[in-house]
Amino acid sequence: MTQTLRLHYAPDNASLCVRLALLELGLPFETALLDRQANAQNAPEYLAINPNGLIPALETPDGPIFETAAILLWLADRQPGTLCPAPTDPGRGNALKWLFWLSNTLHPALRLLFYPGFHIGPSEADQEQLRMRTRERISDLLDILAAAPDAPWLDAEAPSIHACYLAPMLRWPAIYGGRTDWYDLGRWPRLLAFAQRFENRPAAIAAALAEGLGPCPFSAPVHPTPPEGSAT
Numbered sequence: 083m084t085q086t087l088r089l090h091y092a093p094d095n096a097s098l099c100v101r102l103a104l105l106e107l108g109l110p111f112e113t114a115l116l117d118r119q120a121n122a123q124n125a126p127e128y129l130a131i132n133p134n135g136l137i138p139a140l141e142t143p144d145g146p147i148f149e150t151a152a153i154l155l156w157l158a159d160r161q162p163g164t165l166c167p168a169p170t171d172p173g174r175g176n177a178l179k180w181l182f183w184l185s186n187t188l189h190p191a192l193r194l195l196f197y198p199g200f201h202i203g204p205s206e207a208d209q210e211q212l213r214m215r216t217r218e219r220i221s222d223l224l225d226i227l228a229a230a231p232d233a234p235w236l237d238a239e240a241p242s243i244h245a246c247y248l249a250p251m252l253r254w255p256a257i258y259g260g261r262t263d264w265y266d267l268g269r270w271p272r273l274l275a276f277a278q279r280f281e282n283r284p285a286a287i288a289a290a291l292a293e294g295l296g297p298c299p300f301s302a303p304v305h306p307t308p309p310e311g312s313a314t
Contacts, residue, residue, distance in 0.1 A: 088111065095118075103157050118311070165243045181244060249286070281300045
């Protein structure tokens with residue numbers, strides 16, 4: 083690549099998934115902080131890159147890319163077979179299935195939990211009812227994932243774009259889900275083991291330092307103390 087990759091990010095946002103993949107691949111990249119407290123994700127300059135006003139976006143030699151799964155897959159295909167089976171690999175279909183499950187099923191459920199006001203009226207009682215049902219939904223989804231026999235990336239020592247995507251999503255419910263008494267990753271021993279294994283990888287350690295995520299960011303998360311910007 084002749085042009086430096088540029089990640090538009092905010093600490094402990096979905097851009098963390100992309101940062102993890104960039105670090106795992108050893109690709110050089112720059113970061114551009116989006117100040118969420120100043121609503122920078124909706125500034126005209128950023129909307130020209132990502133018209134959805136969502137984080138992340140990645141500027142690449144092929145143009146800007148938004149949507150977390152799309153960015154992760156594009157990055158993986160820079161080094162085929164490293165973080166995702168190559169397009170001709172027989173395991174490619176299974177890998178895509180779980181990538182889009184993370185993107186289209188688990189991630190939207192988390193957004194419902196964190197931003198109920200975007201999806202329902204201003205009533206706090208209504209929003210809490212939505213949160214309550216969404217907590218149940220997320221627990222059900224994690225039950226499915228933890229029992230999946232065809233998700234070998236959960237148990238692998240090698241990294242994957244799935245791991246880069248999932249690890250932050252296992253962190254966020256403990257911090258941003260309102261009540262914290264409903265979520266205990268230890269309920270899913272397979273997922274807890276995954277989180278502990280992944281957070282000890284050099285790339286995860288580097289990402290945690292860059293975004294102030296603490297020593298056990300995925301298995302025992304704490305509120306971030308980022309050196310720049312804000313997670314919310």
